[in-house]
Amino acid sequence: MTIGEGDVRSKHAAYGRPVLRKLRTLLASASSAMPIVLAASSAAHAQDALGKINTPFGVEVGTFEVVQFAMFLGAMGAALLSAGWLIRERSRIANENRQLRDKVADLNVTVQRNEAMLNLKDQRIIVWEGASSTPNLVGTLPPEIGVPEARALFLAFGRWLQIDSATLLDRSISALREKARPFDIAIETSKGAPLEVQGRTSGGYAIVRFINLGEARAAQALLKTENYQLSEAVGTLRGLLEAVDMPAWHRDGDGRLTWVNMAYAKAVDVRDARTAVSDARELFGSQARERIERDKAANRRFHDQLSTVVGGDRHVFRVTDVAGSAGSAGLAADISEIELIREEFKRTVLNHSDTLDQLNSAVAMFDANRKLQFFNQAFAKLWGLETAFLESSPDNAMLLDRFRSDGILPEQPDWRRWKDQVLAAYHSVESQEHVWYLTDGRTLRVIVNPQPKGGVTWVFENLTEKLELQSRYNTLIKVQGQTLDHLAEGVAVFGSDGKIRLSNPAFASLWSLKREQIAEGLHISAIRRLCEPVSDAAHWETFVTTVTGFDDERQSLSGHIELSTGKILFYATAPLPNGQTMLTFVDVTDSVQVERALKEKNEALERTDELKNDFVQHVSYELRSPLTNIIGFTELLQTPMTGPLNDRQRDYLDHIGTSSSVLLTIVNDILDLATVDAGIMELDISDVSVTDAVTTASEKVAERLKEHNILLDIRIEPGTGSFRADASRVKQVLSNLLSNAANYAPEGSTVTLACRREQAEMVFSVHDSGPGMPDYVLDSIFKRFQPYPNGGRKRGAGLGLSIVKGFVELHGGTVDISSAAGMGTQVTCRFPLEARTFSIAAE
Structure with missing residues (x-):
């Protein structure tokens, strides 16, 4: 690749084009200014018509000039x-042209040198420009190595x-082009020749260089390849150990930690693995580590459980x-949950066994x-086998043969x-029965259930008792059916759906129904329509609601x-299990009629008793006034104011006074009893001195006791003190008791009055x-108007003990009497220390 003079000229021409554009702009500005100058000239001509302009030199110049x-x-x-x-721009452009020519010359030298270097025989370069998918190739590699x-x-x-080399190269080139990640790797051709590959980026270019290696460099490349793979x-292994949730570690030859994973760091409660290594945080205690070192020294490995x-x-x-x-590596798997599950499994098996x-x-x-792996006590008892024999794990077939030889199996x-x-x-995979x-004579239900991991489970259920109970149940059902059929009581049982389940003939007879009209499965509403014409509709409405209702708590009705x-x-309704309801009907016509008659008779007796009480009360009140007058006039006649009396008259008056007093006492007793019966007697509760009450009562009967030479032995225990009661009624009770005793005590005997708390x-x-x-007298001793002539000196009205019982019970106390023929009589009265008024009528 070379750069010529034409390229420099084109570059200079390109640079000079902006200068020409600027010149054209200036000329256009000058041409646009011409109309303005012409306009000024025309204006000057117009001014010239008016006058001239004088210059400083004394020359007159016109405006146009x-x-x-x-x-x-x-x-x-x-x-x-x-x-x-x-001129200035041309000088600058000339300087730039000189600089560009020098730079072009340098670039030509560099290009020639680079081409010489790139065209070496032992290397080849691939160049990608930007995101272009078509690369440029420079250089060659020896074809004998398989390239x-x-x-x-x-x-x-x-x-x-x-x-593996192709995969590694593709992955490295992709990382270079997509992420600008450089690489230096060693690869092998299919003929086993090593190549060194370098990947770099420069500007927008991605460059990959393939270099053929010599023998020494080939060995080094192989080592480099092995090192890379290792x-x-x-x-990868460390990444795996970082991913697993098990503490892992590596130690050097001196036993110091050199690497741990995050699971180890978490286990020793530190922030990261580097901190765990730097702080030498140990997962196990010193004794456990010493045990690990001993086993590694002896066997080069340790494998056991540690806590x-x-x-x-x-x-x-x-x-x-x-x-x-060069050291050691370890891994710890947390089996705490497994141990817990194992212990739980053992406990579950033991619980199941129990x-x-x-x-x-x-x-x-x-x-x-x-x-045989397991048996329960019922199995040994069922077949009569010894526990020691069963614990020897006998064979299943052998057990069947033994059952046959023992005569158990037919x-x-x-x-x-x-x-x-x-x-x-x-x-088999299915259970057998x-x-x-x-x-x-025993009957067994045998269930053979295959186990998922092989083997079977035998379950022997003794049906002998069940079959006997079933037979008894069927017999009982028949007996109950016969019993229901012969009952005089009508019985009908309805299900939760309101349909009749069973009924006896008495039910149909009581309601005048035919047997086929109350067949099983008939709804209660149909029976209601049959029975309502002869009964009250409200009752059958209640029956239907009870049978078909959905109440949470089912109540019995009658x-x-x-x-x-x-x-x-x-009638009576009774809830039965399974939502059933039983209706029973009994013909009580005769008993109801008798009951009504008895009620009427009882009401008549009650009215008679009320008339009797009214009569007694009325007569008692009517008798009290005349008796009071008689007693008063008798006492008046006995006074000297009425004149002298002879002995016979005085005796008559004494008899009249005594008889009147006795009659007045009887009348008062009758009135007291009538008041108690009416429930209107009120007690005057106050503190009653035991000594005073006993003294007063003894004084009232002192004459009678003296008359018959009877001694009164009073025994008051210390600490009796007083109690809350009606003093007059307590004294009256004691007086009646002493009077009754004086009437029956023999001449010269002793009557004992005892008091205690x-x-x-x-x-x-x-x-x-x-x-x-x-004994037959004791049963009715407290009844009124029933005196008994059993040795008493005089016969009274039979109210003494009745009054005693009424007054004591009115205080809330009790009266007991104990007597036997020839043994005397003892009457015991118990008063509460804090008496209150009881509206209890004396009998």
Whole structure:
């Protein structure tokens, strides 16, 4: 390639074209100024008609001459300026032309030298200009090394290079052209000749140079190729180790860390791998490292499980560390989850074994070699086998032969064929089911289930009890059916869909229905239409709602329904399992009529009792006033104011006063009982002194006790104090008890009145040594108007103990009586320490 003078001239001409364009612009400006000058000239002529212009030299010059002179001066000045500018530009252009000629000469020398260098025999260059796909080729390579001379064949690298070299070259050229990434590689031709390839970029050019190597350089290239391949392999392996989530490391001959991956850095809790290496952060403890070094010293490798703490938790790693001549490399796989899963699997197997041991069904598992691997206790119990024998892993066929020899399995027409048919499950993929009838009468359901990894699982279910229960169930169903058919109670069972499931003849008879009208599957609405004409429609509406409703909580209903035929039926609904409902009907016409009669009689008795109470209360009130008058006039007659009385009159008045007092006491007792029965008696609660109450009561009966020479023994335990009650009623209770005891106590005997405090109760007891009472009398001793002549000195109205019981219970207490023939009688009254009014009527 050369550069001639024509090229310089063309360049100079190209450079001078802008100068000519500038000149043309100036001339055009001057021509455009001419009309203005002419216009000025015409104006001057017009002024000349008016006068002349005087010059300083005394010469008169006209305006036209002045204009012409000015134009001349302007043209001369423009010409001089243009000439000066053209001279300067020409001088500059001449200097530039000299410089360009010198540069062209230098470039010619350089081009010739480069062509000489590029046309060397032992190298060839490919040049791509920009993104152009067609390159230029310069130079040649010896054809004896397997490099084609033709352009198209040379660019087809895969035809004359080895496969790996062609792949490497294509990848390197693509990186050079697309990413401007330079390269220096060594490749081999298909004949095994090495070539050095260099790739560079310069400006917009991509240049690849192929250089033939000599023997020394060829060996160096081969080493370079091997080094490159080893570097690529090491880089790939390190990239792989960086990608896996397993700590990996490399140590030098002295055992120091030289490289670790990011998984190792994370495991030792550092920011990056470089920090882990610089800080010599160890993954395992000193004892574990010493163990690794011992094994590597003995066997050049270590492979075992080690544990360490990572992230605050203990992890188990499977460590592999291999020693080499220049150091060692190791890899640790975290198997903590695998160990957990293995332990969980063991626990699951044990749990399943324990669960299977609890089953009543016999289970046995055989492996692919038909050896027993597992059995539960039910299996050993079912066949009566020893545990030691089963733990020896007997063969499945041998077990079947033993069952036959022990007489458990029945004889088969062709035993071998039957056994082969049963053991065919080892070659099957589907479960099999058999029924075995043992010689001892047991029936077994046998399920043979093939396992995914070979072997089978045998499940033996004893159906003997199930079949017996099924037979009993069928018998029970028949018995229940016969029982329902002979019940006098009408029964109908409906399903959740409202259709009848079963009914007995009594149901049809009670509702005057035919048997075919209540056939199974008939809906309750159809039965309702048949029964509503003789019954209340509201009841059947309730029955339909109960049977077909969707209530979350199903309730039982019961009641009476009266038919237009005069029958009275007692009905009841009962929810049954599976959404079923049972309706029962019982003919209670006779019992209802009897009940009604009894109610009427009871109401009559209650009215009679009310009349009796009204009569007693009315008579008692009416008797009290005359008795009060009699007592008052008797006491008045006994006073000296009415005059002297003889002895007989005085005796009569004493008898009248005594009898009137007794009658008034009876009337008062009757009134008190009537008040208690009416529930209107109110207690006057206050603090009651036990000593005062006992003293007052004893004074009231002192004359009667003295009259019959009876001693009163009062026993008040220390600390009794007082309690809250109605003082007058307590005294009346004690008086009645002492009076009753004085009436039955023998002459010269002793009556005991004891008082004590027991927890929250005040207890009074009166005991006499009288004849006592038999058991049949004790049952009615508290009934009113029932005195018993069992040794008493006088017969009363029979109200004393009734009043005692009424007053004590009104306080919230209780009364107990204990007596036996010849043992006396003891009455015990218990008052609460804090009494309150109870509206309880005394019996």
